Amino acid sequence: MSQAETGKQFFGHPRGLATLFFTEMWERFSYYGMRALLILFMIDSARGGFGMTEGEAGAIYGLYTFGVYALALPGGWIADRLIGQRQAVLWGGVIIALGHYVLAIPSEVSFYGGLILVAIGTGLLKPNVSAIVGDLYADKGPKRDAGFSIFYMGINIGAFLGPWLCSLLGEKVNWHLGFAVAGVGMTFAVIQYVLGKRHLEGCGELREEFQKPEALTQAKSNFVKGLLGVVGLIVLMVVLNKMGITSITVQSFAEVSSYVVVILAVFYFAWVIFFVCRDAGEKKRVALIALLFAGAACFWSGFEQAGSTMNLFAKNNTDLEIFGWEMPAGWLQNVNPFLIIVLAPVIGMVWVWLGDRNPSLGVKFGFGLVLLGVGFLVMAWGSQYIQDGKVSPMWLVTTYFFHTVGELTLSPVGLSSVTKLSPSRLVGQMMGTWFMGAALGNLIAGLMTGRLETMSEGDLFMNVAIFAGVSGAVFLALAIPTRKLAGGIK
Numbered sequence: 001m002s003q004a005e006t007g008k009q010f011f012g013h014p015r016g017l018a019t020l021f022f023t024e025m026w027e028r029f030s031y032y033g034m035r036a037l038l039i040l041f042m043i044d045s046a047r048g049g050f051g052m053t054e055g056e057a058g059a060i061y062g063l064y065t066f067g068v069y070a071l072a073l074p075g076g077w078i079a080d081r082l083i084g085q086r087q088a089v090l091w092g093g094v095i096i097a098l099g100h101y102v103l104a105i106p107s108e109v110s111f112y113g114g115l116i117l118v119a120i121g122t123g124l125l126k127p128n129v130s131a132i133v134g135d136l137y138a139d140k141g142p143k144r145d146a147g148f149s150i151f152y153m154g155i156n157i158g159a160f161l162g163p164w165l166c167s168l169l170g171e172k173v174n175w176h177l178g179f180a181v182a183g184v185g186m187t188f189a190v191i192q193y194v195l196g197k198r199h200l201e202g203c204g205e206l207r208e209e210f211q212k213p214e215a216l217t218q219a220k221s222n223f224v225k226g227l228l229g230v231v232g233l234i235v236l237m238v239v240l241n242k243m244g245i246t247s248i249t250v251q252s253f254a255e256v257s258s259y260v261v262v263i264l265a266v267f268y269f270a271w272v273i274f275f276v277c278r279d280a281g282e283k284k285r286v287a288l289i290a291l292l293f294a295g296a297a298c299f300w301s302g303f304e305q306a307g308s309t310m311n312l313f314a315k316n317n318t319d320l321e322i323f324g325w326e327m328p329a330g331w332l333q334n335v336n337p338f339l340i341i342v343l344a345p346v347i348g349m350v351w352v353w354l355g356d357r358n359p360s361l362g363v364k365f366g367f368g369l370v371l372l373g374v375g376f377l378v379m380a381w382g383s384q385y386i387q388d389g390k391v392s393p394m395w396l397v398t399t400y401f402f403h404t405v406g407e408l409t410l411s412p413v414g415l416s417s418v419t420k421l422s423p424s425r426l427v428g429q430m431m432g433t434w435f436m437g438a439a440l441g442n443l444i445a446g447l448m449t450g451r452l453e454t455m456s457e458g459d460l461f462m463n464v465a466i467f468a469g470v471s472g473a474v475f476l477a478l479a480i481p482t483r484k485l486a487g488g489i490k
Contacts, residue, residue, distance in 0.1 A: 014137070021150060027189050029161050030096065030100055033181065036163040040330070047174075048174070059449075066257070066439045089193065089204070096121035097190055101180065132200065163333040170330070262440070265440075284485040285487060289433065299369055302376060309452065317391060332393060361483070362478050363475075364410060369475060371409065418431055
């Protein structure tokens with residue numbers, strides 16, 4: 001047993017789990033609370049918003065959510081090689097809180113600066129807090145799985161609570177007050193993490209092999225080179241744009257970024273398969289992970305429209321009146337985390353009950369994508385009644401139900417499968433590709449908002465439904481080949 005397991009207990013688990021539980025709960029409170037306001041603030045022109053077009057606001061939203069997931073890769077590297085996971089979580093939390101407070105300052109510079117800070121801080125905190133949860137347990141058995149289940153409950157409690165308060169204050173009082181409340185939530189996360197850090201009992205410290213002076217010197221050198229490279233590229237783009245040599249808009253930059261990620265992913269997987277894998281079995285499993293990357297990107301490109309196109313639908317086309325009072329549109333963002341809390345144990349029990357009769361990986365991915373498509377069919381159907389006035393919120397609630405069941409069918413299964421399929425020496429990199437799939441999906445979800453400038457809501461939702469349905473059908477058709485690629489790993 002680890003030191004953490006022999007110390008104080010939290011419902012039969014290491015006391016440090018409580019520290020991480022509440023850290024993640026408040027972090028998700030701040031993230032989803034602010035996200036519920038983000039695109040509504042950008043398009044608002046009556047109450048101090050920026051009055052942006054839907055396309056520009058969607059591109060910024062997509063780039064921000066893309067950055068949150070994409071920066072998990074360097075965030076994990078910094079923790080592994082430079083400061084350790086415990087310090088990464090602490091500094092990540094401080095930077096996130098600072099970012100939300102900067103967002104609360106009413107200016108364009110503070111808005112973009114705040115988004116950048118929140119994305120950087122989340123990249124530091126998000127992957128490393130989960131890693132520390134794993135370090136609390138010496139054994140990778142059922143107790144460790146149960147610990148992660150408790151931890152993920154904290155994620156969804158925070159995601160459920162954040163939009164209630166942030167949307168109420170942001171939409172009804174002042175946008176920047178809503179951003180500030182998100183910062184207060186993150187401040188709570190940092191305070192309780194500092195107070196409870198002693199219960200982690202040494203978990204999440206920098207590994208001894210990376211504490212050696214030569215290792216630290218090399219890591220610092222690589223970090224500085226990478227940072228200077230990124231800053232130099234940004235400066236070059238700004239200068240070329242100012243000189244008129246290039247004409248880069250937010251939307252065009254977001255679109256180019258999506259293509260770059262796809263191209264890099266193709267080259268990366270090809271390189272690993274042909275030059276890194278040691279035998280045919282590893283090549284097949286990495287090829288399957290590449291397929292999961294594509295499936296994840298397809299799924300999240302639709303699912304994450306909850307904060308963009310569907311949030312706008314809630315604001316503009318949904319009857320939000322309750323007993324003569326109009327509730328904030330962001331409150332409908334609570335439906336997904338609430339349904340996860342309710343349905344996750346049910347779906348889990350179904351998988352246990354099925355036992356050896358469990359559907360294969362391809363079937364589960366296929367069902368997840370098909371359910372995503374069914375949800376958008378509901379939205380396309382509901383959009384037909386907009387001409388008669390605002391529609392019932394039950395259209396969105398029903399859509400979120402299908403999307404949530406699809407998420408529970410696909411997301412945990414994909415996450416678990418990547419860890420099982422990856423060659424042991426490549427687990428970290430392969431997990432990074434999973435998060436990059438989510439990042440790409442978030443970027444595309446933001447870009448889809450711009451389509452509302454040239455097509456109706458019903459046409460957009462129908463197109464997404466068809467895309468998701470076809471993608472799901474492809475995975476269902478590939479169920480047997482994917483089982484063969486897995487090479488006996490279930």
